[in-house]
Amino acid sequence: MLPRKIPDAMIGFEHMKKLSRTSPSRIVLLIIDGVGGLPHPQTGKTELESARKPNLNQIAKESLCGLIDPVSPGITPGSAPGHLAIFGYDPVKYNIGRGVAEALGIDAKLKPDDIAARGNFCTLDSQGLVTHRRAGRISTEKNARLCRLLGDITVEGADIFVLPVKEHRFVVILRGEGLSPEVGDSDPQQIGLPPKKIEPLSPQAQKTAEIANEFLSEARTVLRSEAPANMVLLRGFSRRPDIPPMSEIYKLKPAAIAIYPMYRGLARLVGMRVLPAGDSITEELNSLNRYYADYDFFFIHFKSADTKGEDGDFRAKVQAIEEIDSALPGLLSLNPDVLIVTGDHSTPAALSMHSWHPVPFMLRSKWCRPDDVTEFSERACQAGAMGRFPATEIMPLAMANALKLDRFGA
């Protein structure tokens, strides 16, 4: 009931490193992406309240429940901050730049000093002014061909990798000595203007800005006859945050099972081993069973609740929740010492986007103090014993319930 500080401030990683210890107990963290919702105007019930979900409700009965804020009240999290907070990292401190996020999204392996930028193919008119910032959304195939052309550009001082994403989007990775992410964008963010020159934002970024500008100059030559994709715009130059791995903070051996590359990339960023995931929740849980003896922390990602929410399809989101519920016996049979079910943010079908609403949470273990919650839903979890709390508190709770934390102080 009392407003508390987030644990990275209250019990920081330095303390957590000292308190944590290895033990045979296992923690399973199931993230149902975008699980929180809003009431349907006809029924007054949210997607979770509308779904038939006997397994999730049974877990709720045996769990400590609550509602999490991934970032803070009112703030709508992207996928990266939503997940990082649950993994225990202050999502404001460990902010992921756009270039890095895009690279994670295509499973590109970034080295610690690599600089990644998000690229768009765009259209310039004869005077060099941007007439379309997405080059009319060219096909992914054309994108791949143009990225191969750009990949042949060589600039002294860095290796340059150009990796296609989808439609007009790609990633540029600069690899070399003495680079810095502190450079501006070339994307003018509106049409009718020329692409901007990349400016260094600090003295040590001079070299990076020169390399990026030379790449852009070459790109213009290479693409000159490729209208509408006759130029590129770069933005969000960034480097992997210097993030301490979970093995170091919690002495865990963590593994991730996720179908989508973005989530595998995030897991890798915090030091998780990425396991095979197949392409369905059943295959994900088969993988969990197969590797269960080899790790002591498992992050399992279930995507489609978010996808259907973003589609604005209330009924399909309800079905996605029912799908994960039906698959749960394949997880429950392992009887993990600590089982956590939550989401990285809400994605109400009514809004068709990520939202700021807090997310239902439950933690089941032999040692949790269960509350009176009997259903996994927004309204029911709000009355749980955890109340509403910052997602960064989940990991200390998980570790405690796994009996993997020594006591603090004499």
Next chain:
Amino acid sequence: MLPRKIPDAMIGFEHMKKLSRTSPSRIVLLIIDGVGGLPHPQTGKTELESARKPNLNQIAKESLCGLIDPVSPGITPGSAPGHLAIFGYDPVKYNIGRGVAEALGIDAKLKPDDIAARGNFCTLDSQGLVTHRRAGRISTEKNARLCRLLGDITVEGADIFVLPVKEHRFVVILRGEGLSPEVGDSDPQQIGLPPKKIEPLSPQAQKTAEIANEFLSEARTVLRSEAPANMVLLRGFSRRPDIPPMSEIYKLKPAAIAIYPMYRGLARLVGMRVLPAGDSITEELNSLNRYYADYDFFFIHFKSADTKGEDGDFRAKVQAIEEIDSALPGLLSLNPDVLIVTGDHSTPAALSMHSWHPVPFMLRSKWCRPDDVTEFSERACQAGAMGRFPATEIMPLAMANALKLDRFGA
């Protein structure tokens, strides 16, 4: 219920500036001053629980409810921190000095470098010792006459303005180059001592201390035959805090409707446009209707719940709550996209003063996730989905519900 850091720490203004965007939606913030209370010994019901307030209760049914701590649990806020917190400013960081608060209270327009001090007329005996710190509470008329005398004092290095407040209280404003608020008080805070010499508290405050001491020396001459008001005491030298305007943080065009000067001054301090308020809640709401198209954020201040609470008049405070309830249809007819009703602090009639008790809060919008609260009261709001939370989280929530915030992170 809400364990969280205040947003100015977690999502600071730097982030908020990037996330916020302008849109046509409108936010209306109604502050019922001192609305929170304590149970009446006979009935066990608070002022809010005793009032007939169908409109407030109807809003509660459609709202997300909770209890706010303006500063932090146990801390009784003055009016300035109570309001600043609701406007999104950390009230500890943006502390308002006593001199500035007094100047705001008479609607004095302070320039950014002006130094304001609170003044008291006092009585000195023949040995120059203070015998009465308030000069027997002289009349406001006499105060005004003596301030005119003091206003004729000229001191090299600064323009000096002396503005009467009420009874023995006045404000001195120093305006000039190279002044500093870092000087001590002349008020010895007890009788039987002489007024203190004003001491510079930092080297750059030397000039200000000299000017203040010269003013005090002249004041003693001017007032020598005005017993009991034969001298003045100064304290709380301060400067307007350097506070970023709401237009810059939230990209809002904010306006204030408040009858009392203190609240207009606070609103001006955070960059609100002060609109005509008349002298009743009905006239305030008429003004809201008249200007509704021209701004996208409205702060409406209703004072008398606090006044009656400070009078210790339980029944009159109940009536004040019923008065604002009756006036509400004039606000509800506008159907603002986001409507917030709360108070800047509690003023229980049982205590006859501001108190530390958390304050009922409700936020209604198309996109809030309503809870099961059906009444606007301390007890009912405590069970709301927001639980208990810091008042500084209100603005991010308001912005989110008005769909005026982009998502955070990739």
